[in-house]
Amino acid sequence: MGLVPVRVKIDRERCVVAHFCFFYAATVFIPGEGGKPVISPEYAVNGVSEGVVPDELYEQVKEAERHCPSRAIKVYRE
Numbered sequence: 001m002g003l004v005p006v007r008v009k010i011d012r013e014r015c016v017v018a019h020f021c022f023f024y025a026a027t028v029f030i031p032g033e034g035g036k037p038v039i040s041p042e043y044a045v046n047g048v049s050e051g052v053v054p055d056e057l058y059e060q061v062k063e064a065e066r067h068c069p070s071r072a073i074k075v076y077r078e
């Protein structure tokens, strides 16, 4: 299980800038243009809306996914 990367995606069109993601996973989601979140450079792949995070951050990004009111965050293993 730990060998499968944890992938995170932000749908910046859906995002309503509610800021929960910053609260739940502050090292992964950082404020970008217009206050909308981007994936921090440390974890970003394929631009600012996609990232791969280490296993120990799985619960944090999952919490952000659960609490995002616009369901703009997707977390999956692949």
Ligand code: SF4
Residues within 6 Å of the ligand: 010, 014, 015, 016, 017, 018, 019, 020, 021, 022, 036, 037, 064, 067, 068, 069, 070, 071, 072, 073
């Ligand atoms: S929690 Fe969701 S709606 Fe709020 S800033 Fe993050 S992605 Fe956007």
